[in-house]
Amino acid sequence: MxxxxxxxxxxxxxxxxxxxxxxxxxxxxxxxxxxxxxxxxxxxxxxxxxxxxxxxxxxxxxxxxxxxxxxxxxxxxxxxxxxxxxxxxxxxxxxxxxxxxxxxxxxxxxxxxxxxxxxxxxxxxxxxxxxxxxxxxxxxxxxxxxxxxxxxxxxxxxxxxxxxxxxxxxxxxxxxPRDRLPLSAYVHQERYQRHDDAALQALFAERDVKGLRRYQAMGPEMAAQWQALGLNSLAQFYTSELKYSPAVLQASSRDLLALLQARGFMNNATTEQPNRP
The missing domain is CATH 3.40.109.10 (NADH Oxidase)
Known part of the structure; x- marks a missing residue:
């Protein structure tokens, strides 16, 4: 080929x-x-x-x-x-x-x-x-x-x-196909350039509309959950109890760190260690 x-x-x-x-x-x-x-x-x-x-x-x-x-x-x-x-x-x-x-x-x-x-x-x-x-x-x-x-x-x-x-x-x-943000959201030339509020609004404009429609079209149960939590934007949904709850992910992070320790991935000594076959 x-x-x-x-x-x-x-x-x-x-x-x-x-x-x-x-x-x-x-x-x-x-x-x-x-x-x-x-x-x-x-x-x-x-x-x-x-x-x-x-x-x-x-x-x-x-x-x-x-x-x-x-x-x-x-x-x-x-x-x-x-x-x-x-x-x-x-x-x-x-x-x-x-x-x-x-x-x-x-x-x-x-x-x-x-x-x-x-x-x-x-x-x-x-x-x-x-x-x-x-x-x-x-x-x-x-x-x-x-x-x-x-x-x-x-x-x-x-x-x-x-x-x-x-x-x-x-x-x-x-x-x-799932939508993606415009290429300019991801690609930086030579150095990272943080987007200002206006640029962020423009980058997420289509996602905010399509994403909101997608989740609200999942049925009356989902709509009721949004209403009960007082959600009115896709951004709010993403950090709600319905998606990526901060409390849940913080607890998961603590569990993962403990599991890394238990599984032998946290030997981060500050001094030279002897040979340990």
């Missing part, structure tokens, strides 16, 4: 992206899954080529039923034949270091961030690989909300941490 054709193919693939939340009752070819994963791993960037990630594939219906509970009962998990949990994993690397009498490392917050970024880069490559074959995907942000319970259920060892999950299957819906 020449460069121009490759660019056109990628452009078309990116424009077709949708988050799919309804799937057909139709199995996946395991050889296709293996092919997508192998190609994504080979084609994804990784810090130091250490590939500090692991993937847990959940196909068994009973186990997906439990993950359905842990992910706050999102029905796509029961419908999709495959759920992939992407994990930041420094355990494998640390065991390799020990095997060769090298100093222990990657048991710190920096190591976690590198591993988490590696895992997320891979997750997007995997998502594109499935979408290129006509399959549907949906990321599950609830992985972080239930990280401790998911880690226990999947029997993740010390230094392995779930960062995101991907539901994969044959789409049973074709939702409209």
């Amino acid at each position: 020449n460069p121009s054709s490759a660019a056109d193919t990628l452009s078309a693939l990116l424009q077709r992206h949708r988050s799919i939340r309804r799937f057909e009752n139709r199995p996946l070819d395991e050889s296709v899954v293996d092919e997508v994963l192998a190609q994504a791993i080979a084609g994804s960037s990784s810090s130091g080529n250490l590939n500090t990630y692991s993937l847990v594939l959940s196909r068994d219906a009973e186990r997906r039923a439990r993950l359905h509970q842990l992910h706050f009962e999102q029905d796509m998990i029961l419908q999709a034949p495959l759920l992939i949990t992407f994990c930041a994993d420094t355990r494998r690397t640390r065991d390799w270091l020990k095997l060769h009498q090298a100093r222990d490392n990657f048991d710190n917050f920096h190591g976690f961030l590198v591993a988490a970024f590696d895992a997320m880069i891979l997750a997007q490559s995997v998502a594109l690989g499935f979408e290129a074959r006509g399959l549907g995907i949906c990321y599950l942000g609830t992985t972080l909300n239930a990280a401790a319970a998911i880690a226990e259920f999947l029997e993740l060892p010390d230094s392995v941490f779930p960062v995101t999950s991907l539901a994969v299957g044959w789409p049973a819906e074709s939702p409209a």
